[in-house]
Amino acid sequence: MSDDRHATHFANRRQREQAAELGMWTFLASEALLFSGLFGLYASYCTAYGAAFYLGRSNTAHALGAANTFVLLTSSFSAASALASLRLGRRRASVLLLSLTVGFGIAFLVLKGVEYTDHFRNGMYPGAKHGFLVEHPLRGLPIFVTLYYLMTGLHALHVTAGIVVLSVLGFRVWRGRLSDRLAHPLEFGVLYWHLVDLVWVFLWPMFYFAARGSA
Amino acid sequence: VTEASEKGAFRAYGTTWVALIALAATSLVLSRAGDRQWAATIALVIAGLKALLIALFFMHLSRGRVSVRLGAFTAVALLAVLSLLTVADILTRSSPVDASSKGQP
Numbered sequence: 001m002s003d004d005r006h007a008t009h010f011a012n013r014r015q016r017e018q019a020a021e022l023g024m025w026t027f028l029a030s031e032a033l034l035f036s037g038l039f040g041l042y043a044s045y046c047t048a049y050g051a052a053f054y055l056g057r058s059n060t061a062h063a064l065g066a067a068n069t070f071v072l073l074t075s076s077f078s079a080a081s082a083l084a085s086l087r088l089g090r091r092r093a094s095v096l097l098l099s100l101t102v103g104f105g106i107a108f109l110v111l112k113g114v115e116y117t118d119h120f121r122n123g124m125y126p127g128a129k130h131g132f133l134v135e136h137p138l139r140g141l142p143i144f145v146t147l148y149y150l151m152t153g154l155h156a157l158h159v160t161a162g163i164v165v166l167s168v169l170g171f172r173v174w175r176g177r178l179s180d181r182l183a184h185p186l187e188f189g190v191l192y193w194h195l196v197d198l199v200w201v202f203l204w205p206m207f208y209f210a211a212r213g214s215a
Numbered sequence: 216v217t218e219a220s221e222k223g224a225f226r227a228y229g230t231t232w233v234a235l236i237a238l239a240a241t242s243l244v245l246s247r248a249g250d251r252q253w254a255a256t257i258a259l260v261i262a263g264l265k266a267l268l269i270a271l272f273f274m275h276l277s278r279g280r281v282s283v284r285l286g287a288f289t290a291v292a293l294l295a296v297l298s299l300l301t302v303a304d305i306l307t308r309s310s311p312v313d314a315s316s317k318g319q320p
Contacts, residue, residue, distance in 0.1 A: 029290035
């Protein structure tokens with residue numbers, strides 16, 4: 001199914017898609033700026049409270065963080081392949097690959113939930129009155145914990161949004177509303193998913209590597 | 216978009232994924248190095264490489280239009296300026312304790 005409609009200020013459908021693509025990249029750039037502010041905050045506090053941040057990183061769930069990295073990298077591969085499949089007219093393969101991507105996203109959130117639950121049980125959360133923060137009254141450690149939840153939590157929200165977007169797009173592909181002739185909505189959804197992956201690539205060493213001076 | 220270019224895209228995605236997994240595995244090994252400054256630096260360089268691979272091949276910047284590449288480049292350049300200024304501020308600023316003990320009567 002093709003969609004040749006375009007607003008009067010566009011000469012044709014191709015021009016409309018190019019404008020939409022540039023708009024999508026502008027949106028992605030604004031998202032990158034949102035996270036870069038938090039990265040700057042992390043760098044500042046990490047410099048000021050190096051020992052506390054080292055202790056904090058030493059106590060995050062390293063195995064779950066690594067597992068989530070492999071999950072997200074693989075999900076980006078399946079998302080990119082879903083788009084290529086749709087462009088080749090293979091709608092069924094595209095829907096399957098999108099379902100796989102959504103599955104990876106849900107797996108990421110489940111692992112993140114396990115990680116958070118474990119930290120809450122051990123008293124590693126802002127304002128905890130028992131456990132980790134009480135046993136280690138180190139200046140700067142509560143800041144690390146707050147940044148950990150703020151940044152990984154904001155990222156998890158983006159993963160959730162990506163799951164919703166890809167699910168809706170997958171449904172539209174399944175119903176034939178998106179096809180090789182009208183694939184750019186899926187292209188934008190997949191671009192968003194790659195950005196989510198890209199942010200995690202940096203969050204991983206920042207919060208899950210116990211090397212001194214990470215990030 | 217031709218069928219041949221899309222079939223070539225599958226191969227490019229596969230190669231990119233293998234490279235990303237290999238880099239992530241390298242990072243994982245380095246993360247076991249413990250309290251080493253160089254391990255942290257290499258981990259961040261690897262993160263940058265992974266981000267570059269994702270942007271170039273999964274997000275198609277390697278074959279994108281000039282306007283899109285320019286937009287992405289501008290975003291990265293502005294991020295670099297922001298990061299450099301932040302790091303410069305951190306490295307050159309005296310601590311609040313020092314400032315108050317020296318500057319205030």
